[in-house]
Amino acid sequence: MTLTPVPRIAVVVVAAGSGTRLRGGAPKAFVGLDARSILHRSLLGVFGGPSAQVVVVVPDGYEGDALTDARDAAGPAADLVTIVTGGATRQDSVAAGVSALRADIEIVLVHDAARALTPSAVFERVVAAVDAGAAAVIPTVPVVDTIKRVDHTGRVVEGVDRSELAAAQTPQGFRRDVLAAALASAEADHTDDAALVSAAGHDVVTVAGDAIAFKITTGADLERARSLMQVSPVASSSEPSAPVFRVGIGTDVHGFGGEGALWLAGLEWPGERALSGHSDGDAVAHAIVDALLAAAGLGDIGTHFGTDRPEFAGAHAEAFLAHTVELLRDAGWRVGNVSVQVQANRPRFAARRTEAEQALSAALGGVAVSVSATTTDGLGFTGRTEGVAAFATALVIAV
Ligand code: CTP
């Protein structure tokens, strides 16, 4: 056997829960998803990510089953697998995993085995943020439902502004010293590792998660995961039926001359002239909406966001894109990826291109978005700086 290079990253996969809500006849991670277990599928995502020591934390008595799953998922990286027995709470299980880290490990990701369909790209994003200097990083997705605070009788006390909320996922990434110290000094049992590290006084930053990284908790979640694996080619190790893909195109143009600040590509651009339009005139977001609706065969932006929808007057990209994702989901589609190009003299995108991609990606629930920008050599209305044009393509996948 060839030994893989010594990694500086470790992923602790916690799989030691009992799965009382799933009631799957075995501890949750060992319940079948396709021909293999939930744990096996989770580990395919882990091993598709950065090279890492993978510590799998399992219930007492399941060490052998876990080793079989982990070796199969690891392929040539099988020597990077460590199996340990978990504890009574999730935090105890995390501590058991951390105690099995090799000496060279500098960055630790903690991942719920129950988030079986988490794409490898999420692992890459979390590691990149820790590498960029963060002590603690969590992947999040926007909250799309309207949220209410309710009292113990079930009466609504107040609404909660969802723009301030985000749903936390795993893998959560930490500098090893930070996580180990927080575990050693823990005074309470926390529901996730970010809460533990935050209680120890560290800032926690976010990166885009992915809607498909939902946690399998109930029987309905298990069914959803199974059905998604039918259309996601990377998601299944059994024989999948042919996935159904559709592409769409959308364009939009807005002229300068609106009120207030410029909003474009989901970002505010202080000091730039605003675009005019029924909403904020964000031509980039509107082109993406049209591309997504076209791909799914759901009409166009006027069908769903016309001037007869006063709630979208003045709305920003986030509201348009989140509602579009809901429309697609209701029709049985999820978004694969989006690519958009802006033609404009102003604003200059170079310095904020990545920020725009992150904002648009977050609004779409974490899917990959590429933004490019170009000028038109002084020709046409964009060349005369009269307005902005945007061209988008989108891929959607049947769920
Ligand atoms: N977990 C763990 N050790 C525990 C409890 C939970 O490793 N003592 C893991 C689970 O295996 C799961 C993750 O933590 O991957 C998130 O927990 P949850 O979804 O609540 O799973 P369970 O505790 O197994 O499910 P339930 O709460 O329905 O019993």
Ligand code: MG
């Ligand atoms: Mg639990």
